[in-house]
Amino acid sequence: MKKIFVAAAFSLLLLASCNKDKEILTTLNDYNIGQQNKGYHFGDKLEIPQDVLDYAEAITISYNDKETSDLSIDPKFFSLGENDVTFNIKTKGGEVLQQDATINVFAKDAPKQMSYEIVNQYPHDTDHFTEGFEAHGDIIYESVGLKGKSKIIKYNLGSKNAILQVPQEDSIFSEGLTVFGDRIYQLTYQSKKGFIYDSNIKLIKEFDYPKEIAEGWGMTNDGKNLIVSDGTKFIYFLNPENPSQIVRTIAVASNTEGYDQINELEYHNGSIYANVWQKPIILQINPANGEVTGIMDFTNIVKQNTTGNDDVLNGIAFKGNNMLVTGKNWSKIYEVILK
Template sequence: MKRNLTIGLGAVFLLVSCSNNEKIIDSLVNFNNSKEAEGYHFGDKLALPKEVTDNVEAVAISFGDKESSDLTIDPKFFTMGDNEVTFVIKTKNGETLNQDATINVFARKPEQNIAYEIIKDYPHDPDNFVEGFLIEGNTVYESDGLEGTSQLIKYTLGSTVPSLVARQPANIFSEGCAVVGDKIYQLTYQNRKVFVYDKNTFKKLSEFRMAKAMKEGWGLTYDGENLIATDGSKNLFFLDINDPSKVIKTISVAGNTEVYDKLNELEYYDGFIYANVWHQPFILKINPATGEVVGKLDFTKITEENVQENSEHVLNGIAFKGNNMLVTGKNWAKIYEVSIK
C-alpha cells in the first residue's frame, strides 16, 4: 500500500511538472503577442511572462554561438529589428527547457523629419542608371549599372561629359562605389566581385570576392576606417578596406516602429550614415553605432517628377558638397543641391 502511494505521488508530480513546463513554453511561444507587439529598446529589460518567472530557477538567452543570462537588451548581443533567439530555462525541479522566440528592437525616439530647401539643380545624363554617387570638391564619381552598360565615370559637377570612363564587361552589373584615398572601390550586383581602381587613371588595381555574409552588392561608402556596404536587406556591413571580403561587424537598421530593409545607396557624412530605401522617396539618417534611424528626409516631390515614365527610375544618389546634400536617381536628368535646415 505504501509503495502504491509513492508511485501515485510520483505520477502526480510528473503531471504537475509537465503542466508547468507546457505553460512556460506556451507563454514564450506567444511572447511576441505581448510586449513584443511594441518592441524593445536598447537598455530595456526583457519582461518575461508570469508563467516563466513563477516556475523557473534561471533564464538565459542563446544567440547561436553566444549566450547571456543578462535579460537587458544589450547591443553587444542584440541588433535593431528582429532577433531570432532561444530561451534556455532551468526550472525549479531541475529540468532544462528550450524555446525559440523573436525579440524585436526599435529606436527609442521617433525619427526626426528633417526639413530642407532645394537651392540649385545641375544637369545629369539621363542615360545613366545611377548605382553609386559621390563628390570630392567639384568632381563627381559615379557608378552606373545594368548589364551591358555598366561603368565607372568621373565628371565635373554641372557637366554631363565624363573626363574619365571605365566600362565593365557585358556580364557585369555595377553597383555602389566609394573613394578611399587614391583608390575607388566598386561593388557588383550579383557577380560577387569588388573592383579596386586608381582614382586618377581608373586603372584596375585589384579584385576581391564579395563577403559571403552579403546576399548581393547594393550600396557602398567609407567612414574613414571601414567600407560600409548594403545588400538589399536591413543590414549594414562594415568591411576591411584591405580585404573587402572580410566583415568587421554587421548592424541592422530600424526606426521607432519599423525595420528598414532594401537599404541601397549610401553616404557617410559628419558621423552619420545616409541611406536611401529602394523604391521609396526618402533618405534615412542612421546612427552607425547602433543602427537607429534618427532622421528622415522626404523627397516625394522630386521623385515623382523623375519616375513618371518608368517606375524603376528611383531615387538612388546621395553625396555631400560641403554641408549641402546632392540628390539624384536612376536615369534622372538632374542633380539637386539641398540645403538642410
C-alpha cells in the same frame, strides 16, 4: 490491477506535464507577439511572464550562434531592429523547452524630421541605372548597374558627357562605389567580389566580400574605413587595406522602427546618410551605434521621377554642405539645402 493503475496515473501525469509545457510555450509566444510593437532599448530587462518564470529552473536565449542567461538587452548580444532569438527553458522537471521569438530593439531618442529646399537642378542621363553616386567638387563618380550595361563613369556636374568611363563585363552587375584617397572602390551585386581602381579607373585588383555580406549594395567611407550595406539592416565597416575584413558592424533603427534594405550610402560631417530601397526617404544615421538621428522625406521629388518599381531614389552625394539627390534612370540631379 495495481500495475494498470500506476501506468494510468503516470500517463495522466505525463499528459498534464505536456499540457503545461504547451501552455508555457503558448504564453511565451503570445507574450512576444504582443511585445513586438512595443520594443526595447539597450539596458532594458526582458519582461518574461511570471508563470514562465515560476515554471522554469533556468532560461537562456540563443541568437546568432551565441547564448546568454542575461535577460537584459545588452548591445554585445542584441542589435538594433529585429532580433530573431530562441528561448531555452529548462523546467524544474529537467526538460528543455524551446520557443522562437522576435525581440525588437529601438533607439531611445526620436529622429529629427529634416526639411530641405531645392536650390539647383542638373541633367542626369536616363540610361544610367544608378547604383553608386559620389561627388568631389563638381566631379561626379557614378556606378551604373544592370548586367550588360554596368560601368563606372566620371563626369562634370551639369554635363552628361563622360570625362572617363569604363564598361564592365556582361556578367557584372555594378553596385555602390566610393573614392578613398587615390583609389576607387566598387561593389558588385551578387558576385561576392569588389574592385579597386586607380584614379584613372584602371583596375588594380579584386577582393572577396567577408562571408557575412551576402550582396553588395551601397558604399561610402569615413576616411578610415570603407562603409558598406548589403540590403539588410546592417552597415559594415571594412578595412580599406583588406576589404575582406570587417572592422565592426552596426544595425539601423529609429525609436519606433527598425530599417532593413539599407541601400545607397554617403558619409558627411560625422553622419551616414542612407536611402531605403523603394522608399522616398533618406536616413541620417549615427555611425557609432546605428541610431537614426534624422529623416528626410523626398516624396515630392520621387513622384516627379518614378513611374515603376525600378526607377527609385538611389543617389546621395554632397557638394560642400548641400546634398545632391538622384535616382535610377532619373533625368535630373537635385541640389538641396538641408534645414
